[in-house]
Amino acid sequence: MAVIEIDNRGLQPPDPMVRILEALEKLPPGDQVLALMDREPMMLYPELERRGFTWTFEEGTGDGHRLTIERAHA
Numbered sequence: 001m002a003v004i005e006i007d008n009r010g011l012q013p014p015d016p017m018v019r020i021l022e023a024l025e026k027l028p029p030g031d032q033v034l035a036l037m038d039r040e041p042m043m044l045y046p047e048l049e050r051r052g053f054t055w056t057f058e059e060g061t062g063d064g065h066r067l068t069i070e071r072a073h074a
Contacts, residue, residue, distance in 0.1 A: 002028070006035045009064050017044050020069070024053060029071060037065040 004023055008016035016037060021044075023033050035041075040057055048055055048069060058066040 002031045004031065004033045006033060008035050009038050011038075013043075017041060017047075020044060020067075021047065024048075024051065024069065027071070031070070033069045035067040035069070036063055037067050040065060041067065 004027065006019055006023055008019060011019075016035070020033060020035055020041075027033060040059070045055070052072050053069050054072045055067060055069045058068075
């Protein structure tokens with residue numbers, strides 16, 4: 001399993017969401033996207049669900065918030 005890391009800290013909406021969705025379009029099965037965030041991306045969650053992804057959000061780690069995304073298991 002590979003992890004694609006995206007640093008979205010310091011970016012204003014909608015740039016973080018656009019960058020995440022672009023990475024997910026190329027995401028091979030079994031791999032994950034890890035996005036470093038300044039805030040929780042509430043508007044992104046319905047789109048992730050619609051596209052068949054699951055996620056976990058970890059608040060306030062040392063390097064910012066961490067959003068981990070992967071394809072939902074069938």
